[in-house]
Amino acid sequence: MAQTSTPTHADKRPTAVELIGVEKRFSGGVHALGPIDLAIGRGEFVCLVGPSGCGKSTALRMVAGLATPTAGTVRSGGHQKGQPASEAGYVFQEPTLLPWSRVWDNVYLPLRLRGVSRSEARPAVERVLAQVGLEDFAKAYPRQLSGGMKMRASIARALVGEPSLLLMDEPFAALDEQTRFRLNNDLLHLWQEGRWTVIFVTHSVYEAVYLAERIVVMAARPGRVLAEIAVDAPAVRDESFRRSVRYDELCRKVSEVLLEAAR
Numbered sequence: 001m002a003q004t005s006t007p008t009h010a011d012k013r014p015t016a017v018e019l020i021g022v023e024k025r026f027s028g029g030v031h032a033l034g035p036i037d038l039a040i041g042r043g044e045f046v047c048l049v050g051p052s053g054c055g056k057s058t059a060l061r062m063v064a065g066l067a068t069p070t071a072g073t074v075r076s077g078g079h080q081k082g083q084p085a086s087e088a089g090y091v092f093q094e095p096t097l098l099p100w101s102r103v104w105d106n107v108y109l110p111l112r113l114r115g116v117s118r119s120e121a122r123p124a125v126e127r128v129l130a131q132v133g134l135e136d137f138a139k140a141y142p143r144q145l146s147g148g149m150k151m152r153a154s155i156a157r158a159l160v161g162e163p164s165l166l167l168m169d170e171p172f173a174a175l176d177e178q179t180r181f182r183l184n185n186d187l188l189h190l191w192q193e194g195r196w197t198v199i200f201v202t203h204s205v206y207e208a209v210y211l212a213e214r215i216v217v218m219a220a221r222p223g224r225v226l227a228e229i230a231v232d233a234p235a236v237r238d239e240s241f242r243r244s245v246r247y248d249e250l251c252r253k254v255s256e257v258l259l260e261a262a263r
């Protein structure tokens with residue numbers, strides 16, 4: 001059994017997200033998840049890693065209120081059972097932008113759905129577009145953007161409602177490595193400014209170690225938490241961290257637990 005580090009947040013920060021005895025069984029009989037217990041501190045950056053099918057997306061969807069647990073309790077951002085968490089921003093692997101709408105309107109969409117007028121929304125939309133470096137592309141259509149820029153627009157859309165919780169499901173998986181590295185750095189800068197709680201699903205050990213304060217390794221059939229590994233590295237991560245001995249050691253440690261999870 002893998003060594004489980006003590007979760008880092010609990011003694012320092014109030015809990016932002018809590019899964020208590022959570023299980024998910026789908027109607028076809030698939031026992032996708034649990035029971036699992038997991039607590040995530042306010043402002044914490046947690047990565048979920050694990051083999052395909054171990055229930056990472058299912059867990060994220062339940063935290064978002066997009067799926068309901070079969071058993072147990074999910075506490076997150078005060079959302080009502082079965083309702084999306086209003087304080088959460090969700091970023092998927094596909095940028096899921098409306099192709100017929102300009103970048104500005106795509107980013108405005110969550111506020112429009114809440115009944116906020118364009119003029120009221122303008123400062124927030126312009127602020128997040130500037131934060132993700134797309135201020136000069138507000139009038140562009142998604143087809144005019146590169147993959148990385150589409151993902152920036154998707155992140156801006158998730159941030160426009162000033163969420164306290166950001167849920168990201170393999171957001172950079174489809175991007176080339178250089179773009180991914182750049183977006184990793186930009187995301188960390190944004191997180192350092194905004195200090196939202198982040199739950200980030202990835203298949204990349206390297207990405208998880210670079211980004212996270214804590215890595216939760218899950219195993220499959222049924223999905224469960226196999227280990228929690230604290231990333232005891234500087235809060236400010238940059239290319240020197242990526243080249244450090246500590247980074248290599250942590251990547252090796254997480255890879256070993258993942259191998260166990262895949263068995």
Ligand SMILES: Nc1ncnc2c1ncn2[C@@H]1O[C@H](COP(=O)(O)OP(=O)(O)OP(=O)(O)O)[C@@H](O)[C@H]1O
Nearest residue numbers: 026027028030032051052053054055056057058059
């Ligand atoms: N709507 C559904 N109906 C039935 N089974 C489902 C449904 N959604 C997910 N599952 C099953 O639940 C399990 C967990 O799926 P989930 O997508 O959460 O895993 P994951 O760890 O995110 O996988 P991946 O890394 O491949 O994205 C899988 O066995 C999957 O087939």
